Structure formats: C-alpha cells, structure tokens
Amino acid sequence: MADNKNKKAVIILSGGLDSTTCMGFAKEAGYELFPLTFDYGQRHRIELEKSRQVAEHYGVIDRYKVIKLDFLRNIGGSALTDEAIAVPKGTGVEQMDVEQAESEIPVTYVPGRNFMFLAIATSYAEAVGAEAIYIGVNALDYSGYPDCRPEFIAKVEEVMALATKVGVEGKPISIETPLIALSKADIVREGVRMGVPYELTTSCYNGEEEACGECDSCVLRLKGFSEAGHTDPIPYHKHG
Amino acid sequence: MADNKNKKAVIILSGGLDSTTCMGFAKEAGYELFPLTFDYGQRHRIELEKSRQVAEHYGVIDRYKVIKLDFLRNIGGSALTDEAIAVPKGTGVEQMDVEQAESEIPVTYVPGRNFMFLAIATSYAEAVGAEAIYIGVNALDYSGYPDCRPEFIAKVEEVMALATKVGVEGKPISIETPLIALSKADIVREGVRMGVPYELTTSCYNGEEEACGECDSCVLRLKGFSEAGHTDPIPYHKHG
Numbered sequence A, B: 001m002a003d004n005k006n007k008k009a010v011i012i013l014s015g016g017l018d019s020t021t022c023m024g025f026a027k028e029a030g031y032e033l034f035p036l037t038f039d040y041g042q043r044h045r046i047e048l049e050k051s052r053q054v055a056e057h058y059g060v061i062d063r064y065k066v067i068k069l070d071f072l073r074n075i076g077g078s079a080l081t082d083e084a085i086a087v088p089k090g091t092g093v094e095q096m097d098v099e100q101a102e103s104e105i106p107v108t109y110v111p112g113r114n115f116m117f118l119a120i121a122t123s124y125a126e127a128v129g130a131e132a133i134y135i136g137v138n139a140l141d142y143s144g145y146p147d148c149r150p151e152f153i154a155k156v157e158e159v160m161a162l163a164t165k166v167g168v169e170g171k172p173i174s175i176e177t178p179l180i181a182l183s184k185a186d187i188v189r190e191g192v193r194m195g196v197p198y199e200l201t202t203s204c205y206n207g208e209e210e211a212c213g214e215c216d217s218c219v220l221r222l223k224g225f226s227e228a229g230h231t232d233p234i235p236y237h238k239h240g
Helices: A017-028 A046-057 A098-102 A113-128 A150-163 A184-194 A216-228 B017-028 B046-057 B098-102 B113-128 B150-163 B184-193 B216-228
Strands: A008-012 A032-039 A065-068 A132-134 A174-176 B008-012 B032-039 B065-068 B132-134 B174-176
Touching (some): A008 A017, A008 A113, A017 A032, A017 A132, A017 A184, A032 A113, A113 A132, A113 A150, A150 B113, A184 A216, B008 B113, B017 B032, B017 B046, B017 B174, B017 B184, B032 B113, B113 B150, B184 B216
Parallel strands (some): A008 A032, A032 A065, B008 B032
C-alpha cells in the first residue's frame, strides 16, 4: 500500500453508506483523498450535509468539492429528483435475485447518473493529478440500475483512456470499485473494520433527518448491518 | 428526413462556428432542437451570449439550457480556463498535418471536456426523450485534442448504450458528428447553404467582442471562409 503514498484519488461521495465506505478503502490504500459530491437536485438534500461531515471526519474539508447538476430537477423522470413521483416502499428488491431485479429499472433511476459522475470525476482527476477514481457501486446496485454494472464501468475506463491527456500518454486514470462484489453485510463488516463513520451517513430515499426504515434503501441497509452482526448507529423513525 | 419529424435532438452549442453549424444540420434533418450550452469557466465568456443568440435565431430560446461546470476554473491547467496561461498566437496549427498535430496536445485542452459534455448530454437527452446528440467535432479538432477523435466518439456511444435505460431497452441515443470529416471550408460552405447565422457566432480564444484574428481559432476560421469563397460576417480587430 505504501506505493500509493503521495498519490491522489477522487472519491465520488454521496454521504451514503457505500460511498463513505469507499473513503475508507481509498484511505486504507494510502491515497490523498479528493471527495467529490454531486448536487443533482436529489430530494434527499441531507446527503449533501452528510457528505460534508464525512469529508470533515477524514480531515479533507479543504478539498471537499460540490458540483451542482440540478438541471435534472426540472425535467424529472426519476423519483429521486421529481417530487411528483413517489418513492416506493417495500418493493421487495432485497429479496429479488439479480436476474429478476435486472428486468426492472426502478423509478429511483436517474438517467445516466453514474456516467455523468464518472465523466466529471475524470476531468477533475486529470486537473488535480489524481490517478484513481473511487465509486461505490456494488452488486446490489446493478440489480436494476444499468449504469452500475461491471461491464459499464469497464467500458467507461476504455473511454477515459481515449478522452484524457494522461490516457493518451499511457497513464490512464483507473476506476476503483472496491464494493463491486460485496454484499451489504460485507460492506458493513469492512467499513466497521476500517473505522468508517457510519453515524455520519444516511441512506434513506426520503431524505429526512431520521431515516424512515421502510424504503428499499433503508431496508437493505438495516439488513446489511443485521447480517454483519453490527448495530446501525443512525436513528430510524419506524412506523407502526 | 421526414422520419425525424417529432423527434428530438440535443445539440451541444458553444456559440462557435462548428456547433452552430450543427444546429443547421440537426434542423435540416428535421429534429426538434434542444440546445445545451456549458459554462465551464471558459475565458471567452462571450460564447455564452452568442449561444443564446443562436438559440433565439432558431426559435428555441424556451428550450435553451446552460449548465454550469465552472469547477475547472479554480483548478486550472488549461489556457481556456486558467488566466495564468497565455493563449498561444500563431502556433501554425493550421499548417500542420494530422500526424504532426496529434503529437502535441495544445494548452487550450480542457481535461476530458467532450467526455463530460457528452455524458451530461446523454442524461439530458434521456430525460427529455431525445434520440440524438449533435456535437461539432471535426478533423481539425482532433489535431491535438484527444477527446475529439472518431474512436473516442465511437467508444462513448458504446458506453451510452450500457449507461441508459433506453440503451438497455435496445434504443440507444446516437451521437451525430456531421462535421467530423469536413474541412473548415466545407463546414462554411454547408453552413452558408443552410443559412446558418454565422454573424451571431464567435470563435476567438481571447473572447472579446471583436475577434483578434490572430489566435489559432481565428486563423482557422478566416482560412475556412476564404477557401470557401465567402466573407466572414463578424468584425475582426486586426493588429499591424
């Protein structure tokens, strides 16, 4: 790991469990951390505050960067940005197998979100001289989201090699996906081992200070902590 | 062309000669035009005003969209966004052959710019239901800019097919590059034929109301008009 000393990595940070665990992995790998947060008009605005707190925790608030991409807000089409579309509760995604889940793209899909995030992160990484970009996609995400699949990530790396000066010069920026093959329980186990500040994160699609405990995202998170044998440190507002 | 009726295209519009010619091509192909302009902290701020005037000319000012991406401004690394780097004059790029030019990436390179633009345009296109994205790259651009080369564009299309819901469903958004094989003179000829409002465009890297006539971009533009046998309708401030 020592060979990453003085090397820089851009971490796409949402303030959720997965991306915050990526901060832990990148730190453990010895990188200087450059967290990059996107404000894409998501309803769960609390993510922005959480991501800032995570950057503070890791001592890199001076390098914390938020990029506003709220043009999707007024266009809509996703439950994550469009207030007219309800966030689904209990769709049972946590019980689906991958094949089942792949057949349905959730309403929480934001068009080509990770593609935008990675393209912007590429430009930022090249500008600051970073060699790697961390993104917290994992097996559960690509149940349904086309831009989380491993073949998508691999193809973006090919584009990055062609799109950048460093790529053309033979030192392309890499995309690191340390969570890609992990279950939520594995992610929690690794994160707890690395001291990731889960108390500062939020995963709830509804974006309130207290997580709902009922949306797909909360259900997956709680299941992950439970299977890992840990207690989720954030408060939940449980109905009935 | 009638089969593009009621079909939509996103046009990446800078207010320069090339992208404005793309508006002409997309209109001629029968598309509803969705111009998309990026404010990436470019020194030539006048581009933004010009792109707005072009959108007005085509009667689509209500669909004109500017996306702010000025995070590169404070990072620098390119003469187009960093005031500490001088825009070169008379580097003779217009006399280079492609092989010569490819060996040198100009200081006016903005890291992965077209990659970002295309990724954001993809998201926007999917959100508004557009089937095509027009981008004004051409043979002269890829003298030096890695993210203008045809193999880059082809690879981005592959990513788009994987990154989007429409792609996964078998109707990927296409990237249209009508200028890719054209010389500047060919572009001007085609544009004049289609009534493209070149009087509203600017190409000068120095970004003043009156074009300098001396930077690489002005020199290429003037040569293009001259070879096409047309007079460039914009004013030039010629030194000595």
